[in-house]
Amino acid sequence: MVPLSWYIVLSAVVFSIGVVGFLIRRNIIIMLISIEIMLNAVNISLAAFSHYLQDIRGQIFVFFVIAVAAAEVAIGLALIIALFRNKPTLNVDEINIMKW
Amino acid sequence: MSFLNLNFMYIKPIAPELIITCIALILMLLDLIVRRKEVIALVGIIGTTLALYLTFKVYGLAGPQTVFNGMFVLDGYSSFFKFIFYINAILTICISLKYMEIEKAAYGEYYALLLFATAGMMIIASALDLIVLYLGIELMSLSTYILVGIIRHDTKSNEAAIKYFLLGGFSSAFLLYGASLIYGLTGTTNIGAIAAFISEKGFAGNQMLLLSMALFTVAFGFKIAAAPFHMWAPDAYEGAPTSITAFMSVGPKAAGFAALGRVFMVAFSSIKVEWSTVLIPLAVLSMCIGNIVAISQTNIKRMLAYSSIAHAGYALLGVIAGTNSGLSSMMNYMFIYAFMNIGAFAVVIMLRREGFKGEDLSDYEGLAKNHPLAAALMLVFMFSLTGIPPTAGFIAKFYVFMEVIKTGHVLLAVIAVLFSVASAFFYLRVVMYMYMKEPRGEVILTTSAPICIALAVTALIVIVFGIFPSSLLDFVSLAISG
Amino acid sequence: MTTLQIFFIYFAVMTTLSSILVITRKNAVHSVIWMLVLFVHIAAIYLFLNAELLAAIQIIVYAGAILVLYLFVIMLLNLREEDTKKKFLSQWPLGLITGVVFIMFFILILGKITVFPTPGKYSVEFIKSEGIMMTIGKVLYTEYLLPFEVVSLILLVAIIGAVVLAKKKIS
Numbered sequence: 001m002v003p004l005s006w007y008i009v010l011s012a013v014v015f016s017i018g019v020v021g022f023l024i025r026r027n028i029i030i031m032l033i034s035i036e037i038m039l040n041a042v043n044i045s046l047a048a049f050s051h052y053l054q055d056i057r058g059q060i061f062v063f064f065v066i067a068v069a070a071a072e073v074a075i076g077l078a079l080i081i082a083l084f085r086n087k088p089t090l091n092v093d094e095i096n097i098m099k100w
Numbered sequence: 101m102s103f104l105n106l107n108f109m110y111i112k113p114i115a116p117e118l119i120i121t122c123i124a125l126i127l128m129l130l131d132l133i134v135r136r137k138e139v140i141a142l143v144g145i146i147g148t149t150l151a152l153y154l155t156f157k158v159y160g161l162a163g164p165q166t167v168f169n170g171m172f173v174l175d176g177y178s179s180f181f182k183f184i185f186y187i188n189a190i191l192t193i194c195i196s197l198k199y200m201e202i203e204k205a206a207y208g209e210y211y212a213l214l215l216f217a218t219a220g221m222m223i224i225a226s227a228l229d230l231i232v233l234y235l236g237i238e239l240m241s242l243s244t245y246i247l248v249g250i251i252r253h254d255t256k257s258n259e260a261a262i263k264y265f266l267l268g269g270f271s272s273a274f275l276l277y278g279a280s281l282i283y284g285l286t287g288t289t290n291i292g293a294i295a296a297f298i299s300e301k302g303f304a305g306n307q308m309l310l311l312s313m314a315l316f317t318v319a320f321g322f323k324i325a326a327a328p329f330h331m332w333a334p335d336a337y338e339g340a341p342t343s344i345t346a347f348m349s350v351g352p353k354a355a356g357f358a359a360l361g362r363v364f365m366v367a368f369s370s371i372k373v374e375w376s377t378v379l380i381p382l383a384v385l386s387m388c389i390g391n392i393v394a395i396s397q398t399n400i401k402r403m404l405a406y407s408s409i410a411h412a413g414y415a416l417l418g419v420i421a422g423t424n425s426g427l428s429s430m431m432n433y434m435f436i437y438a439f440m441n442i443g444a445f446a447v448v449i450m451l452r453r454e455g456f457k458g459e460d461l462s463d464y465e466g467l468a469k470n471h472p473l474a475a476a477l478m479l480v481f482m483f484s485l486t487g488i489p490p491t492a493g494f495i496a497k498f499y500v501f502m503e504v505i506k507t508g509h510v511l512l513a514v515i516a517v518l519f520s521v522a523s524a525f526f527y528l529r530v531v532m533y534m535y536m537k538e539p540r541g542e543v544i545l546t547t548s549a550p551i552c553i554a555l556a557v558t559a560l561i562v563i564v565f566g567i568f569p570s571s572l573l574d575f576v577s578l579a580i581s582g
Numbered sequence: 583m584t585t586l587q588i589f590f591i592y593f594a595v596m597t598t599l600s601s602i603l604v605i606t607r608k609n610a611v612h613s614v615i616w617m618l619v620l621f622v623h624i625a626a627i628y629l630f631l632n633a634e635l636l637a638a639i640q641i642i643v644y645a646g647a648i649l650v651l652y653l654f655v656i657m658l659l660n661l662r663e664e665d666t667k668k669k670f671l672s673q674w675p676l677g678l679i680t681g682v683v684f685i686m687f688f689i690l691i692l693g694k695i696t697v698f699p700t701p702g703k704y705s706v707e708f709i710k711s712e713g714i715m716m717t718i719g720k721v722l723y724t725e726y727l728l729p730f731e732v733v734s735l736i737l738l739v740a741i742i743g744a745v746v747l748a749k750k751k752i753s
Contacts, residue, residue, distance in 0.1 A: 001584070001586070002586060002587055002590045002630060004695055004696070004697060005692065005693055005694060005695045005696075006590065006594070007627070007631070008284070008692045008695050009688075009689055009692060009693060010594045010597065010598070010627075011280075012684075012685065012688030012689060012692055013598055013685055013688075013689075014597060014598065014601050015273075015277060015684075015688070016681045016682075016684040016685040016688065017598070017601045017602055017605060017681065018273070018601070018605075019677075019680065019681050019684055020605065020677055020678055020680070020681030021601075021604070021605030022266075022270055022677075023671075023674075023676070023677030023678075023680060023681070024605075024670050024671055024674040024677035024678060025605060025669065025670065025671070026668070026669060026670065026671050027610060027669065028262060028266070029610050029613075029652065029655070029656060030604075030605065030607075030610060030613055031266055032266070032269070033604060033605075033613055033614070033617060033652070034604075034605055035266075035269040035270060035273055036617070036644075036648070037601050037604065037605070037617075037620070038270075038273035038277070039273055039276065040620070040621070040624055040644075041277070042273065042276040042277050042280050043624070043636075043640075044624060044627060045277075045280045045281070045284065046280045046283065047627075047628055047631045047633050047636060048284075048631055049280065049283055049284035050631070050633070051631040051632055051633070052697050052701075053284070053287045053697060053699060053701055053702060054701035054702045054703065054704050054705045054706075054708075055287055055701075055702040055704055056702075056704040056709075056717055056718060056721050057283075057288075057289060057721070058280075058283060059633050059635070059636055059718060060231075060718065060721060060722055060726055061231055061279075061280075061283070061289065062633075062636055063636075063639065063718075063722070064231060064234070064235060064729055064733055065234075065276060066639060066640070066643050066644070067643075067733045067736070067737065068234075068235065068238045068733070068736055069644075069648065070643055070647060070648055070737075070740070071238070071242060071736045071737050071739070071740035072238070072242065072269055072272075072740075073648050073651055073652070074651065074740040074741075074743070074744045075242055075245055075246060075265065075739075075740055075743045075744060075747070076265055076266075076269070077651060077652070077655045077744075078743060078744040078747040078748040079245065079249050079258065079261050079262050079265055079747055080262065080655065080659075081655065081658070081659070081747070081748045082249060082252045082258050082261075082747045082748060083255070083258035083259065083261075083262055084659050085252075086253070086254075086255040086258055087255050087258070087259075090659070092266075092671070093671055093672075095259045095262060095263070114728075121735065128742070168727060168728040169725050171726075171728050171729070172728055207746060209742055209745075209746050212742065213739070213742065213743075213746075216735065216738075216739050219735065220735075223732060229729075231726070231729050232728060232729050232732065235729050235732040235733060235736065236732065238736055239732060239735055239736050239739065242736060242739050242740060242743065243739050243743075245743070246739070246742070246743035246746060246747060249747055250746065250747075252746075252747055252749075281692075284695070284697075285698060286698070286699060287698070287699030287700075287702070288699075297699065301698065303698075307691045308691060308692065308695065311687075311688075311691050311692075
């Protein structure tokens with residue numbers, strides 16, 4: 001039997017990697033991917049809690065998160081395409097018409 | 101209730117949300133057959149008014165009604181926030197009709213998305229379950245990201261949307277992580293059940309609970325644009341279409357406060373001391389950064405963005421008080437803020453015309469000479485945002501400060517008053533530009549009937565509630581009692 | 583250490599490694615490919631947790647839909663010249679420190695986690711006798727009706743948004 005804490009620590013580590021990816025990368029697409037990694041980390045912990053609490057609601061939560069993640073990606077990529085048409089760059093520090 | 105039981109009683113509490121959603125869908129279809137955007141806007145306003153009427157009819161009557169297995173509640177708290185969202189939607193539709201044509205982005209989807217965002221906010225205000233809360237936040241945020249970037253041929257709008265989107269998604273992930281920890285700790289996502297479980301097991305000092313509270317603070321901090329989680333706000337507010345800036349500086353912020361109040365006051369009620377210790381620096385920093393940085397801004401939208409960060413700080417004081425009356429002072433604040441802020445943006449929108457942005461502070465020089473009425477309205481809104489009596493802004497601030505003092509945070513109230521005095525500098529600078537300086541060039545105002553109505557309503561409310569606040573206060577107190 | 587634990591360690595290490603690779607690759611396409619590896623391993627972790635349906639959905643939605651969308655957009659935008667530029671922001675050490683602090687903080691608090699509430703009725707045996715689809719479907723379409731409908735709205739908004747934002751300029 002794998003203890004619960006292993007899953008939660010794994011989830012925390014993956015979440016932090018997502019945070020780091022978001023904070024250090026210049027490429028907007030990879031920042032978006034980092035958010036996906038964070039959501040996946042949350043999903044791991046939700047599924048783990050669901051299993052150990054013997055409660056199905058955690059899994060249902062994961063479903064909703066996956067559905068929302070798909071919607072978020074669709075909008076994010078549409079925004080990126082709209083931006084790229086006007087200004088062919090994907091680097092977040094070059095998106096600077098307005099100062100950050 | 102384990103099986104579907106869709107009789108009318110069962111869906112009655114959710115009727116306003118259903119109306120808003122249906123109207124949004126109808127607007128999408130109407131856009132195909134009607135060319136005139138005025139018709140679409142009018143249908144949107146009528147639908148929202150209908151929902152407002154329905155909410156008003158049940159407001160303050162019975163106690164809370166929960167449906168959908170305790171996931172959705174109709175109570176005074178949520179109803180009051182829904183009033184803010186309806187007003188926000190109606191006023192935004194009014195001020196955006198002409199404006200979006202000038203921006204050459206008069207899409208029919210715009211109005212549908214406004215209503216979808218409003219539906220999301222209403223779900224947030226009524227959510228009693230973290231899953232519903234999360235989904236409401238996402239519905240609201242996703243619609244708002246699109247609205248911010250809807251002028252797709254304008255790079256500024258694109259950039260604003262990207263920044264808002266990235267930081268919004270980032271903060272949502274924090275919210276989810278906090279929710280997952282709470283779920284692991286208590287085995288439930290129901291806000292009431294979480295509170296019951298924590299107090300029953302005596303988990304008040306649990307580290308995991310505190311960690312989850314911290315994650316929620318980060319997420320809500322982003323949503324209400326409180327410092328230090330405000331970095332997206334100035335850019336998103338500046339780049340967005342001005343009507344959407346007005347919309348998102350009121351709606352999502354009020355929704356964020358609704359969620360903050362619900363989660364912190366109910367689910368985390370047993371760690372009140374801890375979360376108010378975390379929120380106090382947030383509030384002070386917001387007031388500090390908002391008011392100080394606003395002084396150096398030359399773009400009025402950016403200045404109002406920083407002012408909205410500062411106002412998030414003031415409204416947070418009501419939550420920090422941690423009492424029901426503190427909460428109602430926060431609600432009162434958001435209600436008045438909605439009117440004065442949208443009013444100010446309506447004046448900003450009037451300056452926009454084909455080939456002229458009208459966003460620079462210098463564009464306001466000598467406005468009073470050519471357009472005394474517009475200048476007078478702007479004066480009222482600026483006075484109100486500063487908090488000078490007899491405007492409603494003073495009442496809003498007065499009650500928030502009083503609640504903070506009542507709970508013993510005298511120093512905090514003093515700091516807030518000091519920053520509020522400092523804020524006079526940049527608000528009144530606009531007034532000074534309008535009245536003391538000579539006009540530089542001819543400023544032509546773009547007026548239309550809807551925007552005049554919106555201005556009249558907002559100015560009237562700001563003045564009337566400034567002079568006779570008692571009716572508003574009675575109205576708010578109904579929210580907490582019923 | 584049981585066999586199960588050894589397998590878990592493999593998947594956990596691969597998950598961590600592939601997510602590190604995702605955020606450090608210069609070429610966005612490589613990142614996306616590593617994300618595929620990441621998602622497959624996360625799906626395997628769901629299998630450890632008796633969440634077979636989640637594992638399937640993870641592969642279908644993430645690997646099947648989201649990843650393809652990413653690849654499609656990256657190809658569409660033709661980012662060849664991006665490869666030559668530097669990949670990290672100038673303030674990257676700050677981000678890294680934040681991440682390390684996060685990890686330490688999380689592990690400190692979550693490392694000794696145990697289950698507090700009394701376990702519910704959805705034990706492994708219960709789900710086995712009922713079937714995972716049936717169990718989830720029953721809860722999803724009755725108890726979670728409202729969130730389910732809200733998700734449908736969110737997906738609708740995503741469709742509208744994608745069309746409105748990515749459409750060419752209408753003359």
